[in-house]
Amino acid sequence: MAHPAEDVRPPTMADVAREAGVSHQTVSRVLSGHPNVRAATREQVTVAIERLGYRRNSAARALVTRRTRTLGVIAVNTALYGPASTLTGLEEAAREEGYLVSAVSLRSGGGQGLRDAIDHLAAWGVEGVVAITPQRSHVQALAELDAPFPVVTVEGGHQLDLPGVSLDQELGARMVTEHLLAAGHANVWHVAGPGDWLESEARTAGWRAVLEENGIRPPRVLTGDWSPLSGYRAGQELAGLAMARRGATPVTAVFVANDQMALGVLRALREGGIRTPAQVAVAGFDDIPEAEYFPPPLTTVRQDFAAIGRRSIGLLVDHIEGRATKTEHLLVEPQLIMRASTRPPHEA
Amino acid sequence: MAHPAEDVRPPTMADVAREAGVSHQTVSRVLSGHPNVRAATREQVTVAIERLGYRRNSAARALVTRRTRTLGVIAVNTALYGPASTLTGLEEAAREEGYLVSAVSLRSGGGQGLRDAIDHLAAWGVEGVVAITPQRSHVQALAELDAPFPVVTVEGGHQLDLPGVSLDQELGARMVTEHLLAAGHANVWHVAGPGDWLESEARTAGWRAVLEENGIRPPRVLTGDWSPLSGYRAGQELAGLAMARRGATPVTAVFVANDQMALGVLRALREGGIRTPAQVAVAGFDDIPEAEYFPPPLTTVRQDFAAIGRRSIGLLVDHIEGRATKTEHLLVEPQLIMRASTRPPHEA
DNA sequence: CACGCCTTTGTGAGCGCTAACAATCTAGCT
DNA sequence: AGCTAGATTGTTAGCGCTCACAAAGGCGTG
Numbered sequence: 001m002a003h004p005a006e007d008v009r010p011p012t013m014a015d016v017a018r019e020a021g022v023s024h025q026t027v028s029r030v031l032s033g034h035p036n037v038r039a040a041t042r043e044q045v046t047v048a049i050e051r052l053g054y055r056r057n058s059a060a061r062a063l064v065t066r067r068t069r070t071l072g073v074i075a076v077n078t079a080l081y082g083p084a085s086t087l088t089g090l091e092e093a094a095r096e097e098g099y100l101v102s103a104v105s106l107r108s109g110g111g112q113g114l115r116d117a118i119d120h121l122a123a124w125g126v127e128g129v130v131a132i133t134p135q136r137s138h139v140q141a142l143a144e145l146d147a148p149f150p151v152v153t154v155e156g157g158h159q160l161d162l163p164g165v166s167l168d169q170e171l172g173a174r175m176v177t178e179h180l181l182a183a184g185h186a187n188v189w190h191v192a193g194p195g196d197w198l199e200s201e202a203r204t205a206g207w208r209a210v211l212e213e214n215g216i217r218p219p220r221v222l223t224g225d226w227s228p229l230s231g232y233r234a235g236q237e238l239a240g241l242a243m244a245r246r247g248a249t250p251v252t253a254v255f256v257a258n259d260q261m262a263l264g265v266l267r268a269l270r271e272g273g274i275r276t277p278a279q280v281a282v283a284g285f286d287d288i289p290e291a292e293y294f295p296p297p298l299t300t301v302r303q304d305f306a307a308i309g310r311r312s313i314g315l316l317v318d319h320i321e322g323r324a325t326k327t328e329h330l331l332v333e334p335q336l337i338m339r340a341s342t343r344p345p346h347e348a
Numbered sequence: 349m350a351h352p353a354e355d356v357r358p359p360t361m362a363d364v365a366r367e368a369g370v371s372h373q374t375v376s377r378v379l380s381g382h383p384n385v386r387a388a389t390r391e392q393v394t395v396a397i398e399r400l401g402y403r404r405n406s407a408a409r410a411l412v413t414r415r416t417r418t419l420g421v422i423a424v425n426t427a428l429y430g431p432a433s434t435l436t437g438l439e440e441a442a443r444e445e446g447y448l449v450s451a452v453s454l455r456s457g458g459g460q461g462l463r464d465a466i467d468h469l470a471a472w473g474v475e476g477v478v479a480i481t482p483q484r485s486h487v488q489a490l491a492e493l494d495a496p497f498p499v500v501t502v503e504g505g506h507q508l509d510l511p512g513v514s515l516d517q518e519l520g521a522r523m524v525t526e527h528l529l530a531a532g533h534a535n536v537w538h539v540a541g542p543g544d545w546l547e548s549e550a551r552t553a554g555w556r557a558v559l560e561e562n563g564i565r566p567p568r569v570l571t572g573d574w575s576p577l578s579g580y581r582a583g584q585e586l587a588g589l590a591m592a593r594r595g596a597t598p599v600t601a602v603f604v605a606n607d608q609m610a611l612g613v614l615r616a617l618r619e620g621g622i623r624t625p626a627q628v629a630v631a632g633f634d635d636i637p638e639a640e641y642f643p644p645p646l647t648t649v650r651q652d653f654a655a656i657g658r659r660s661i662g663l664l665v666d667h668i669e670g671r672a673t674k675t676e677h678l679l680v681e682p683q684l685i686m687r688a689s690t691r692p693p694h695e696a
Numbered sequence: 697c698a699c700g701c702c703t704t705t706g707t708g709a710g711c712g713c714t715a716a717c718a719a720t721c722t723a724g725c726t
Numbered sequence: 727a728g729c730t731a732g733a734t735t736g737t738t739a740g741c742g743c744t745c746a747c748a749a750a751g752g753c754g755t756g
Contacts, residue, residue: 009414010496012712023736028714036734055496058473059410060712064741066357068407070450070472078439079653084432088453091426095452100472102418102450104443105436124418124448125406148358148403228641263641270643288638293576293611295618295643305427360742371706376744384704408742412711699755706749712741719736725729 011052020048031056062125070100071316072121074114075132078105080226081288082303083132086154089309090130097317102126111141118147128316130154135196150319152312157198158329163319165312165330169199172301172334173206176255176283179299179336181214183344185253185281191222191234191265193257203257203285219249224261231261235268242274251280253342259284259291259300266294266341281342297339307332359400368396379404410473418448419664420469422462423480426453428574429636430651431480434502437657438478445665450474459489466495476664478502483544498667500660505546506677511667513660513678517547520649520682521554524603524631527647527684529562531692533601533629539570539582539613541605551605551633567597572609579609583616590622599628601690607632607639607648614642614689629690645687655680 017024022041029037030045037045048054062068071094075083087103094101102124104117114131121129128150133139139153143160153164180188190207193200204221211218222237224230234256242251256262262284269276276282276296284291287302311330318324365372370389377385378393385393396402410416419442423431435451442449450472452465462479469477475497481487482503490499491508501512528536538555541548552569559566570585572578582604590599604610610632617624624630624644632639635650659678666672 014712024713025715025737026735029735032714036732038734041734055470057411057712058471059407059416060741061714062407062741063405063411063712063743064714066741078436079429079433081427081429084435085427087432087451088426091451091453092455095468100450100468101452102448103435103439104449105439107440120443120448122403123406228638232641260638260641263638267641267643290576290608290611290636290638293580293615295615362742372743373707373745374705377705380744384702386704389704405742408711409744410711411713411742412744414711697756701754702752704749704751707747709744709746711743711745714741715739717736717738719734721734722732724731726727 010057011054012057013054016045016048016052016054019052020044068125068127069098070102070124070126071313072117072124072126072129073101073103073132074106074117074121074129075103076106076134076138078103082286082305085303085305086132086308089306090154090313091309092306093310093313097313099127099313099317111137111144114138114141115145118145122148128152128320130312130316131156134199136198136201137196139198150316152316152319154308154312155199157202161327163315163324163327163329165308165315165332166198167303167308167334168331169202169334170206170209171331172285172303172336173203173255174210175334175336176285176299176301177207177210179338180253180255180281180283180342181210181216183253183281183342187211187216187219187249187253189219189222189238189249189251189254191224191231191238191254191256191261193261194223194225200257203255207255217249224257224264226258226260228260228264228267231256231264232268233264234261235265236272238265238280239269239272239274242269242280243272253281254283256282256284259286259288259294259298262298262300262341263290263294266296266298270295277341277343281344283342287337291337292339294341296341299339299342300337302335302337304332304335358405359402360405361402364393364396364400364402367400368392416473416475417446418450418472418474419661420465420472420474420477421449421451421480422454422465422469422477423451424454424482424486426451430634430653433651433653434480434656437654438502438661439657440654441658441661445661447475447661447665459485459492462486462489463493466493470496476500476668478660478664479504482547484546484549485544487546498664500664500667502656502660503547505550509675511663511672511675511677513656513663513680514546515651515656515682516679517550517682518554518557519679520633520651520684521551521603522558523682523684524633524647524649525555525558527686528601528603528629528631528690529558529564531601531629531690535559535564535567535597535601537567537570537586537597537599537602539572539579539586539602539604539609541609542571542573548605551603555603565597572605572612574606574608576608576612576615579604579612580616581612582609583613584620586613586628587617587620587622590617590628591620601629602631604630604632607634607636607642607646610646610648610689611638611642614644614646618643625689625691629692631690635685639685640687642689644689647687647690648685650683650685652680652683 134155222234284300291298570582632648639646
């Protein structure tokens with residue numbers, strides 16, 4: 001009433017203090033849950049806050065506390081099922097820890113793009129970054145970048161000294177391969193992902209290890225780029241081999257490095273007149289929602305994206321708050337999902 | 349040298365000013381590209397910034413300018429192809445406009461979840477929000493929420509007075525239906541999405557309109573929940589009808605409201621011994637990456653997510669910066685992608 | 697050569713909040 | 727009652743930046 005000038009600006013802590021008849025510090029104490037405030041005072045303040053529709057100004061708060069409580073996420077190709085799911089997992093975990101998540105998506109991902117993304121996030125004062133960097137070159141670039149805050153990688157491997165969380169890709173590949181051998185196949189072919197990807201390498205390594213442990217000579221590796229088309233091409237080649245029955249290893253089982261390529265492989269086999277799983281068993285990796293409805297339903301490996309998100313945020317927050325210092329690398333266990341595409345002939 | 353105490357804190361503008369032998373204001377001017385700074389001075393400052401590795405403190409800046417240059421995105425079910433792609437489009441567009449994007453994903457999406465998400469974003473001082481709210485109940489909740497900043501909806505329909513951007517779902521559905529009629533089908537069946545979804549409604553409306561315009565009585569609508577399983581169930585029913593050839597409308601063409609359900613429909617038809625497209629043509633909606641490799645490759649409708657992202661951010665920024673006031677609603681044109689699943693028999 | 701005008705640079709205040717400290721009040725003890 | 731420890735509240739000083747204004751320098755013109 002004493003003030004003739006009317007302000008359109010949102011109310012400040014001082015306004016609330018005046019309204020409640022206390023000092024601004026008391027308001028601050030109520031807001032941050034300080035124990036030493038009389039219940040009656042707390043109540044008055046709460047009422048005043050409510051009445052004025054007051055909201056704490058995060059910029060002022062961040063300025064004095066030097067904490068923005070914001071995390072950055074850098075992801076390549078966020079439209080793919082894996083990265084998209086991971087992003088969701090990350091965001092939920094961060095929200096629970098009281099952080100806001102800001103995402104930057106890179107279309108492809110040269111080192112320059114990564115540097116720009118880090119700069120963009122740094123300019124807004126993020127306290128740490130989770131980088132979903134499945135390609136070796138990304139991790140390399142990231143390690144050389146020397147960001148001004150902690151960085152945790154997801155699917156970034158553990159060669160370099162960056163903390164990170166990954167699915168145990170190799171274990172997943174082992175599970176699939178062992179499952180196929182157990183179903184009676186003498187050998188297992190493999191359609192790998194593109195070269196630069198750590199996931200490709202780990203999946204191939206797991207497959208190869210199991211074969212070698214069983215004294216089986218791994219056949220030549222076919223390579224795709226994760227797309228259904230590339231899987232289709234590989235599938236055509238496999239179909240040719242399956243029909244020819246030349247000296248080469250007979251094609252009776254194929255472990256494809258992801259579900260989308262597996263879809264292409266299935267189509268090529270079908271077009272080549274080869275029945276799945278009766279003549280050739282096929283397994284994928286990822287368990288995309290469509291996999292269960294592929295012709296036939298696809299045996300694959302499921303990743304627990306929520307767990308990956310939770311653990312990366314946990315790791316990042318530990319670093320930010322100084323609880324962790326060493327560069328840990330956590331592995332999340334995959335789960336084998338068995339479906340019709342690898343069912344042994346005698347069960348079909 | 350005069351200061352014995354060494355500070356681990358990042359350099360401030362004052363530090364840069366000292367280093368460059370100018371006032372902090374001049375540093376500020378260089379940073380914000382003010383024209384009235386001598387080239388030589390600018391150079392000194394730039395060098396000092398470089399040498400000290402200085403970064404402007406965004407919190408301090410936001411405090412005084414009252415601009416956080418941060419936008420929020422609220423999305424339900426971000427792991428799905430559509431929302432994930434939209435998110436990417438939004439983020440890229442926002443970055444170009446000089447904003448940071450913070451995303452909150454809701455698992456399901458009651459009104460309470462929405463309110464919490466808005467609160468969470470408001471607490472960090474976002475200047476506006478893009479809400480990907482494909483369900484009618486969301487938009488309703490959003491309209492009643494009365495957020496303290498502009499809100500733009502994506503796929504939120506245009507009944508309520510919220511500005512928004514949508515794909516022209518109805519047009520997409522019309523394109524598909526007309527395409528099927530043009531291919532010689534006497535009628536087109538429809539597997540719709542779940543009831544509360546605006547996309548379902550618009551797609552159904554477009555389909556129905558085309559049939560009625562052509563004097564065709566629309567057959568009973570089957571309903572799914574977007575999942576392959578629900579499509580499979582609907583497909584089983586359609587297969588039954590296609591075989592039975594009872595009095596009902598013959599099943600020769602089906603427009604399925606999304607690609608995932610179409611996958612289920614295709615499988616059910618195949619299992620029912622019905623060939624696609626020879627006996628029954630099937631079309632979907634979304635053009636997910638897998639659609640081209642479905643058995644058979646799926647005719648579908650492609651959405652330009654990048655355009656949707658760009659236009660929603662444009663609209664939001666217009667509102668934030670006071671350039672737009674009325675509640676516009678923009679429509680983005682879809683594109684019909686014709687593939688083998690609807691190829692007329694005589695061309696097969 | 698003095699005046700005014702534009703360019704360039706500097707000074708001071710204050711954005712809204714928290715942290716540190718100071719002041720006051722209460723209750724428990726001797 | 728007198729004293730002290732603890733609880734409760736208030737006061738002050740910045741955090742690092744931008745804005746408004748003031749001061750100083752440069753230059754053309756009458």
